[in-house]
Amino acid sequence: MKAFSTLAFAAVVATVALPASAQFAKAEDAIKYRQSALSVLGTHFSRLGAMANGKMPFDAKSAQESAEVVAFMSKLPWAGFGAGTEGGKAKPEVWKEQAKFHDLSGKMEAEVVKLNAAAKTGNLDNLKTAFGPAANSCKSCHDSFRNK
Amino acid sequence: MKAFSTLAFAAVVATVALPASAQFAKAEDAIKYRQSALSVLGTHFSRLGAMANGKMPFDAKSAQESAEVVAFMSKLPWAGFGAGTEGGKAKPEVWKEQAKFHDLSGKMEAEVVKLNAAAKTGNLDNLKTAFGPAANSCKSCHDSFRNK
Numbered sequence: 145m146k147a148f149s150t151l152a153f154a155a156v157v158a159t160v161a162l163p164a165s166a167q168f169a170k171a172e173d174a175i176k177y178r179q180s181a182l183s184v185l186g187t188h189f190s191r192l193g194a195m196a197n198g199k200m201p202f203d204a205k206s207a208q209e210s211a212e213v214v215a216f217m218s219k220l221p222w223a224g225f226g227a228g229t230e231g232g233k234a235k236p237e238v239w240k241e242q243a244k245f246h247d248l249s250g251k252m253e254a255e256v257v258k259l260n261a262a263a264k265t266g267n268l269d270n271l272k273t274a275f276g277p278a279a280n281s282c283k284s285c286h287d288s289f290r291n292k
Numbered sequence: 293m294k295a296f297s298t299l300a301f302a303a304v305v306a307t308v309a310l311p312a313s314a315q316f317a318k319a320e321d322a323i324k325y326r327q328s329a330l331s332v333l334g335t336h337f338s339r340l341g342a343m344a345n346g347k348m349p350f351d352a353k354s355a356q357e358s359a360e361v362v363a364f365m366s367k368l369p370w371a372g373f374g375a376g377t378e379g380g381k382a383k384p385e386v387w388k389e390q391a392k393f394h395d396l397s398g399k400m401e402a403e404v405v406k407l408n409a410a411a412k413t414g415n416l417d418n419l420k421t422a423f424g425p426a427a428n429s430c431k432s433c434h435d436s437f438r439n440k
Contacts, residue, residue, distance in 0.1 A: 180328035
């Protein structure tokens with residue numbers, strides 16, 4: 145059963161993650177990897193939020209760069225949530241509700257693709273429009289799957 | 293003088309870093325950012341090394357994905373080494389020998405571009421050829437600028 149669920153999870157992850165064949169020698173390596181990827185993502189996402197919310201002057205080039213990083217990084221963390229890598233801030237629900245986890249992470253990826261497209265227009269209003277749904281997609285996944 | 297050196301360092305970084313206008317509220321945010329970016333880079337670089345050295349079966353698709361991540365991530369850490377962000381594993385020499393730091397980080401970026409091109413060929417021998425110089429470019433920077 146364990147082997148089957150590992151395979152099933154791998155199949156789910158393979159549809160969304162860039163490094164589908166990622167391997168980690170130890171669970172802590174996987175945890176560090178996903179936390180690092182999400183941290184880099186979060187830094188740039190926060191910067192976009194600061195611009196969208198008027199807390200930082202809008203700089204079109206900086207916004208484009210950050211949105212590009214966010215879009216790229218959004219593909220990476222999921223390979224770090226393989227079977228047997230429970231821990232860190234992740235709730236056990238990540239491994240118990242894989243379909244939901246896959247659904248919510250996929251929605252985040254889809255929203256940051258739109259955010260990236262919005263940033264490329266160089267228009268602050270477009271960034272503002274795309275930022276809210278993207279931020280909500282982060283939040284809904286965190287609410288279900290991340291310990292505070 | 294401090295303002296001048298900050299500007300000079302920013303100008304140097306701007307030539308190599310993707311998020312040239314990166315800003316961090318606190319030094320520890322910058323330290324966490326650069327460590328996270330280098331950690332993600334290191335995970336994928338190690339995976340390429342394991343394939344190049346025969347410690348992991350060569351998988352052309354996985355190698356291409358990892359090399360793509362390495363090439364993308366190689367642009368990010370430098371924005372996290374701004375003035376006033378001393379600490380972490382970074383030696384003070386990072387801020388005292390900026391020209392050398394810039395030179396060595398630039399060499400690493402150039403080598404991983406070649407590594408990425410090699411991985412795209414899908415040929416293990418090409419990966420092996422490109423991996424050594426890329427690994428040396430990491431090491432020479434670490435030897436000068438990273439505490440053990």
